[in-house]
Amino acid sequence: MSEIILQQTQVKQGLPYYEAFIANYASVQDLANASETAVLNLWQGLGYYSRARNLHFTAKHIAENLDGTFPKNYKSLLKLKGVGDYTASAIASICYEESVAVVDGNVYRVLARYFGIDTPINSTEGIKQFKALAESLLPQSNFGDYNQAIMEFGARQCKPKSPDCSACVLIRSCKAYATGSIKNLPVKLKKTKVTKKYFNFLVIDSEGHTTYIEQRTEKGIWQQLYQFPLIETSAAISEKEFLAHPDLIKKIKLPYKKISLFNNSDIIHKLSHQELHIKFWLIEQDNAPVGAIKWSDIKSYPVPIVIERFINNFKN
Numbered sequence: 001m002s003e004i005i006l007q008q009t010q011v012k013q014g015l016p017y018y019e020a021f022i023a024n025y026a027s028v029q030d031l032a033n034a035s036e037t038a039v040l041n042l043w044q045g046l047g048y049y050s051r052a053r054n055l056h057f058t059a060k061h062i063a064e065n066l067d068g069t070f071p072k073n074y075k076s077l078l079k080l081k082g083v084g085d086y087t088a089s090a091i092a093s094i095c096y097e098e099s100v101a102v103v104d105g106n107v108y109r110v111l112a113r114y115f116g117i118d119t120p121i122n123s124t125e126g127i128k129q130f131k132a133l134a135e136s137l138l139p140q141s142n143f144g145d146y147n148q149a150i151m152e153f154g155a156r157q158c159k160p161k162s163p164d165c166s167a168c169v170l171i172r173s174c175k176a177y178a179t180g181s182i183k184n185l186p187v188k189l190k191k192t193k194v195t196k197k198y199f200n201f202l203v204i205d206s207e208g209h210t211t212y213i214e215q216r217t218e219k220g221i222w223q224q225l226y227q228f229p230l231i232e233t234s235a236a237i238s239e240k241e242f243l244a245h246p247d248l249i250k251k252i253k254l255p256y257k258k259i260s261l262f263n264n265s266d267i268i269h270k271l272s273h274q275e276l277h278i279k280f281w282l283i284e285q286d287n288a289p290v291g292a293i294k295w296s297d298i299k300s301y302p303v304p305i306v307i308e309r310f311i312n313n314f315k316n
Helices: 011-024 028-033 036-043 050-065 074-078 085-096 105-115 124-136 143-156 175-179 239-243 248-252 295-300 305-314
Strands: 195-206 230-233 258-261 267-270 274-285
Touching: 011 036, 028 050, 036 050, 074 085, 085 143, 105 124, 105 143, 105 175, 195 248, 195 305, 230 248, 239 258, 267 305, 274 305
Parallel strands: 195 274
Antiparallel strands: 195 230, 258 274, 267 274
């Protein structure tokens, strides 16, 4: 559980989620028996929701196909959905003392600087090179302690920015320090170009204190999460353009009394490869559409963090 949460999350942010999951699902069987909606709702705000879906899928797989027994070695762990090399190595070495090396961002940084390696860490060649190097450095025993120690060393001492090299025990043999290349290592290939998207959420607010949300079923960001009806445009849209949009009536379905913009400027929500420019349009209606829910019940549905923030602001 902790390793899945910490794949894309720092400990201080992930700890409350870990504690909540353990409190709600004390065993793999408990997690397997939960609904996906409940799991996503508990994960809400942590991002990278595929982790939660994979976690739930894997719990059901272990409960149904592995007699509830969690795999106990690196190769078996790799077969689990959502478990890659790092996660399998961490669990195998820390929990089961298997001789496998963990290579995370901290380890990449320590090895690249200490050995003066400029192979990009996110290239196919780099991934193989650093994994092999890390394996060659493993001690004869206490593999879990060693892996945790080198990760902690990278997090606390060999930090990404402004490391205190004068206090480092490895200063005399560190190639990056000797060559003045601390700031240049590790090397990473340039990220994928970030694409901009323009989201217009239609927030229906009926006199019966109801609204309407729908589930995102297609693959991609926020899959299986709930959102207000959405009109996506190719660029930022003005109120005049929005009112004339051909999909507006299709989306709101019933006559409306008033449409107004909740946020005067776009809310910008940054994801790994996307930058979302978001507007929330308030749609006042007399009657509620089919499938409407009470505003008082909306927090029982898992929603993206940007929609959760809107709900909190709108209803407070």
